[in-house]
Amino acid sequence: MGARAMSRKAVIESVGMAVAERVMPNSEFEAIVETSDEWIRTRTGISERRVSSDEETCSYLAAKAASQALERASCDPNDVQMVVVATVTGDYIFPSTASLVQDMIGATNAGAFDVGAACAGFIYSAQVAASMIESGTIDNALVIGVDVLTKFVDWSDRSTCILFGDGGGAVFMRAQENTNRGLIATVMNSDGSGAKHIKIDVGGSLHASGSESSKGKSCHIFMEGREVYRFAVKAMGESCCSVLEKAGVSADEVDLFVPHQANLRIIEAASQRIGLPPEKVFVNVQKYGNMSAGSIPVALYEAEQSGKLKKGGLVLTVGFGAGLVWGANLIRW
Ligand SMILES: CC(C)(COP(=O)(O)OP(=O)(O)OC[C@H]1O[C@@H](n2cnc3c(N)ncnc32)[C@H](O)[C@@H]1OP(=O)(O)O)[C@@H](O)C(=O)NCCC(=O)NCCS
Known part of the structure; x- marks a missing residue:
């Protein structure tokens, strides 16, 4: 895994994001577990987080972020060649969340797969997509990192329930020659x-x-x-x-x-x-x-x-x- 020497680079053209609507401030935890806003802020730096509803699924947030990234890159969904979703909280064990997202955003000509590397998922998936672009296998990719961990939280465990929130972001990567970007x-x-x-x-x-x-x-x-x-x-x-x-x-x-x-x-x-x-x-x-x-x-x-x-x-x-x-x-x- 060395530095890249190839002339064909995977450049990030645009970014999108989507987080759950509901804001849950630290103070709400004071009624659920033995904790305080002060403890949470001083030990973690967290003041509030987003908590997803039943409708705000992993694929929903991923598709929302992805559509925004495509719009900002002025890219037609039909032109997307690969959808990569980094997540450990996908809608199902299978099918992959990437396939659901590919359908939701209308990326009719794209391949799709998930990458499971937890909180390092975006690092791994961006690298995987970039390698496919640099090698010439594909010309562009949507790389989405998304998780809805509050759906897996034990709300009576004060040492974990305060830490997590729900949301994700997407980048649109495209091949470019003769650039130092990417x-x-x-x-x-x-x-x-x-x-x-x-x-x-x-x-x-x-x-x-x-x-x-x-x-x-x-x-x-x-x-x-x-x-x-x-x-x-x-x-x-x-x-x-x-x-x-x-x-x-x-x-x-x-x-x-x-x-x-x-x-x-x-x-x-x-x-x-x-x-x-x-x-x-x-x-x-x-x-x-x-x-x-x-x-x-x-x-x-x-x-x-x-x-x-x-x-x-x-x-x-x-x-x-x-x-x-x-x-x-x-x-x-
Ligand atoms: C979870 C974390 C915030 C706890 O902070 P900490 O300073 O390590 O606290 P400790 O685990 O040493 O616990 C200290 C005390 O606070 C208590 N405590 C834990 N959560 C608490 C909470 N929400 N409110 C009040 N007290 C709490 C513990 O029970 C413990 O009490 P004890 O000494 O009587 O047993 C911290 O360990 C952490 O951030 N770890 C990494 C977590 C992380 O990033 N995970 C994701 C990786 S992708």
Whole structure:
């Protein structure tokens, strides 16, 4: 996985986003579990999150973000060649959410598949789509990161229920020749020995829901917060440093750092390790909590809207999550 040398690049032309309508402030948790707005804000940086309704499914939010990205790129849905959805909270075990989205947005000529890499899903899926574009297999792709984790939260577990929110974002990537824009370098890692630290036991084929083996097991998110915290700071620091090294770029040259938005303290600790000053770090975790694969593309959308992310700027994105899995993409915007 070296820096890219090819002349054909996968350039991000546009971004879209969609989050659940309902805003749930920290204060609402005070009536549900023993916690306080102050505890949640100081330990996580989160003030509020979005909680999806029954109608706001994973595919619904993904299609909304994707349609917006296509509109902003002035691309006809019929011209899309691939729909890639990064999610671990798809509408079904199968079919893929990508196929549902492909139909919903009218991308009649596109292939479609899901990528499962939890909160690093957008990093992995952007790289997969970019490789297909660079190799000439396809000319364009919609890459969507989306999750609706509140549907899997145990609302009586105060250590997890406060952390998550629902939404996602989409980028439209297109092949371009003779440009310095596009994905520049990528690193991707995994350590499955840490699978036990963050998982949902029931619903997969090991403990299928309703099966004998699922009895006494939970269908909600389980997480060892402290273990994941330690891993996250280390993984973010390592993958950012190694992606910069691969590209032969120093941290000073990065215009904007757009990390996975799980916890403000994790973002601050990792930024310090990498040597990035606060003014170069994009943060919106206070508004949305952890949207898993949705976090990075939503942050990219808002960074662009706010004027912090400009065409030609160097943006460093990094994700980490259940797997354990982590990775980083360096992108010339
Ligand atoms: C979950 C997290 C916020 C907890 O913060 P922390 O500072 O590590 O807190 P601890 O787990 O050490 O718990 C400290 C105490 O606060 C309590 N606590 C946990 N959640 C609480 C809440 N919502 N309100 C009040 N107290 C809470 C704990 O029960 C514990 O009490 P105890 O000491 O009596 O056992 C933090 O570990 C974290 O962010 N981890 C990473 C999570 C993450 O990013 N996951 C997604 C990865 S993609």
